[in-house]
Amino acid sequence: MLIFVLQTLAEILAGGTSLTSTEQIDFSHPSNRREEGAGPTLNLYIYDIRESKQFQQAGRQVERSIGRHLQAGIVNWAPVWFDVSLLLTAWDRTTLGEHHFLSEALTILMRHRALKEEFLVPELRGHGSLPMMVGLHPSIEPGTLWSGLGVPLRSALYLTLTVPLSAEPTTTPLVWERIFDLRNQMYGNGTNEIMTRRVVIGGVVKSATTNLPLLATKVTLLKTQKFMESNKEGLFFFENLQIGNYVLNLNCPGYLSQNVNALVDEQSYTFKEIFLTPE
Template sequence: MIHEVDDALQSLLTADVLAGTGVEVVFEAPTREWAARRNAPTVNLFLYDIRESVVHRQQGRVPEYDADGTTVAIHSPPRWFALSYLATAWTKRPQDEHRLLSVLLAGLLPHPVLPADRLSGSLRALGLAVPCDIARPPGEGRALADVWSALGGELKPSLDLVVTAPLSAGRRVAAPPVTDALLVRAVDASGGPLETPAREEVRRPRYEGDREEPGAPAVPVGTRRVRGEAARRPPPGPVPR
């Protein structure tokens, strides 16, 4: 899922936001050594924090149906994770870097969610909107100055980009539909004389493709339908009560 968010951001920035500028989009750690090797205008999206978005957590199960409307699998609700990127611009002059940051800000603000045509893999398969927030204030315990200190670099103007992406929590194949015959018996319990036999009504289930012959006996509970030669054998005797 993380690499699919990377691909979506790179596609969005390269093809839409920074189209025609020749600016490269990378995901490197902006350390002193990396900055010294850079020799072209670059936008760097450094993934510095990954944590679950508990406000998106859901309970329950989601059924999956086939073309006939039969439940074929059960899904747990996806878990959502906030991926925080440190977005920085790298050029020869600070003014050009500020212009690049302005282009990023203006280009990403109209996209509160990542465009569906930029998603791939599991993100596309889930079919869910993927929120994208630019310049979000860092949460508790995520000071950007601390990030720069950990990288060993100098503090630099940056944008905090947070993408909240779903991750499938698992798929469990459902048991096949029950095809056992069912015997329905109604008994007259009105309290008549003991010598009066109880009146019973038996209803034989119908299945698509079955041919019900006159006088065909009902199938006892728990007996699976049979076909071919086994279907022509005499049924078992009545179940004692």
């Protein structure tokens, strides 16, 4: 997110000032002086990031609503909006040269009081225009800010850009396999059997009245195409799932249907012991 903010502002500044390219815009700490003879440079430095409480309450696109990824059954949240505060300074051989570049920067930025979506880099699109405040007092008191930076007070522009941050569904890692051992009493011969399965969600279905396993219980993973029937030990399992919340639907002849929640994370497998009630 921060890289995309800097990239957007750099492209706007390079295109609207007398700078010839984004190579003349630096993002390092303001105390890193440019080398003598390096030519005019604008410095963009992010000094504060905080959740935008005011914008969260403003209305558009900021309600914390639940969206569902229908194919994977994953719960996603709406983006959280952040105020990213930047310090814009100019470096040139003379003070007049620095003021000239700051004036150009101020003129071009004042035309973009809200960054229209067509000016944004692709990674920041999809949320409409992004609010930007130019020339206001910084979120940190100026004396404290410059003292904290360890740089003498100098002419600067203070920018605050409000941007969304949301998890990308495409980057959600797949949980391919988990290993667990099931030691089940084999009814009739009194021996133990150890079964090993590579799974993400697994479980055993039993009768609530007899505590015996239920064979051929259809277990469906809602919002997906996955389903299976429990074996003679009442066991079932699902493989190759994305991280998220899932709902299992269990149907067995002669028993009441039941839904059960299951969580898939990166730390452990999910094993369910489920008891069905006779009709």
